[in-house]
Amino acid sequence: MSSENAIHIAIELSVSSWLVAVKTISGATKSRLHRLEGGDASGLLKLIAELQTRASTQPGDVAEVSCCFEAGRDGFWLYRLLTAHGIAAYVLEPTSILVNRRARRAKTDRLDAEGMLRVLAAWLNGDRQICSMVRVPTPDEEDAKRTHREREHLVQERLRIENRIEALLFTQGIRGRPSLRSWERDVAALRTGVLRELPPFLRAELDRLRRRLLLALELIRELETERAKTLDAAAMDDRVTQKIVSLKQIRGIGENFAAVLVREVFYRRFDNRRQLASYVGITPMPYQSGSMDRDRSISRAGNPRARTAMIQLAWLWLRYQPASGLASWFRERVGTLKGRTRRIAIVAMARKLLIALWRYVETGSIPDGLAFGTGTTAE
Incomplete structure (x- = not known):
């Protein structure tokens, strides 16, 4: 200074x-x-x-x-x-x-x-x-992340409750979880591994868990409805909103994936693809010493929420975009191999997919073989 x-x-x-x-x-x-x-x-x-x-x-x-x-x-x-x-x-x-x-x-x-x-x-x-x-981030950028982050916590709460219900029933020799639509009838028909009815205190705890689960599901639906209304009411000249709408048009990318990628990553400016991949934390770490020169596993630095979303989206991409260039690259690289090799390759594909989607929302460059939600394939 x-x-x-x-x-x-x-x-x-x-x-x-x-x-x-x-x-x-x-x-x-x-x-x-x-x-x-x-x-x-x-x-x-x-x-x-x-x-x-x-x-x-x-x-x-x-x-x-x-x-x-x-x-x-x-x-x-x-x-x-x-x-x-x-x-x-x-x-x-x-x-x-x-x-x-x-x-x-x-x-x-x-x-x-x-x-x-x-x-x-x-x-x-x-x-x-x-x-x-x-x-x-600006206050508006920070506040825009609240919706999908709150939804993430609510989904985690839903999974915790569902797992707790299954775990309690498992201790009684019961596999499976009663349906929420016919809860009373299904619970009354349950029998333990020794053909006894459920103990009364266990039934009371299960009922409280059911009410908590219903509340979590209701809050998730309320949040998704509010998010859809906010997106519809947003000005289309807003560049961030345009990016979300563009991603939603791609088959396999829903509203939540689009919101997470744009609000967590694509709202920022990146000079090159290396900066982008480093921010998400899916770049391999180089290891060079003497005659040894190789890439280690990914850094896992950066935004963990965006990294998780990209790994999940890469698996979904193989299902919903089988004719795309990235899916073909993955099949040629992995073939019928399973296990660790497949998991390593999906991370590499997630990095390629992240860069392709970034170029798509920034410059309009359409990835090879991309299929949109209407079922048509981009030229």
């Missing part, structure tokens, strides 16, 4: 307290520590204002402040608050920070805060390999 009286600030966030480490460029060798109550944003702004006043050498001169903290449970509200007050804020990706691997290292809030100060100083001096900074 060009200003000689610039201030670097690192905040170690926790639920109960915030530890603020401060260091000025003008010759200070040690950082100063300030402890604030957790969530005390006004106290933080007051502290920054006091630091700027002390660092100012001339009347009217305002010291430049750069502030950083790690991405975590606090989200991005603090970043938006600081930037709204003219403070340069940076959100660090915690797992990207290099640490000493020689032995077991000490872990304290003070050491973490001082380590972030060193990372911030190196980043501002031009070292972009020292760590990764999080690209903070």
Whole structure:
């Protein structure tokens, strides 16, 4: 940073307290520590204002402040608050920070805060390999992700309840789950492995699980209806909405897959396909040492939600797009092999499919052999 009286600030966030480490460029060798109550944003702004006043050498001169903290449970509200007050804020990706691997290292809030100060100083001096900074989404972009993420949690809740019902019945020697449409009749007809009726407390627990399952299903339907209405009401000149509509026209891609891919990945700008695949975390990691040069398994860094969706979509692509170029590539590569080889190949296909869909929504380039929902194949 060009200003000689610039201030670097690192905040170690926790639920109960915030530890603020401060260091000025003008010759200070040690950082100063300030402890604030957790969530005390006004106290933080007051502290920054006091630091700027002390660092100012001339009347009217305002010291430049750069502030950083790690991405975590606090989200991005603090970043938006600081930037709204003219403070340069940076959100660090915690797992990207290099640490000493020689032995077991000490872990304290003070050491973490001082380590972030060193990372911030190196980043501002031009070292972009020292760590990764999080690209903070706008409030609208962040809010647009809420629908499919809530649906994901509701689907997980539905699966947990269904598995719990089956597990309870399994302990009584009963395979299968009663139908929700004829629950009372089916439960009354159930008999345990020793031909006895279900115990009363077990029946009561199963009934409560049934009500929870019905509520989860109702909430999922309500969420999907609300999402469809929102998409229909959205302006078609909105580029993000156009991308969702374009993906929905492809056979095998439903509304949920389209929403996840666009809201999690395609709303961002990527310069090349390597950046895209790295963001999703489905790029193989190179291993080169001496005469050995090979690719290891995928990095699994990046967006896990998008990565899971792409793996699932790759399996569905083989079913709904059998005449496509990617499906043909997979069959030629794998043939009749099963097991681990097939799973490795589907990840490679998911990477190719992600790049093909990205080019499709960005430039209109239609993948080879693509079939749309109407049953016609694109030329």
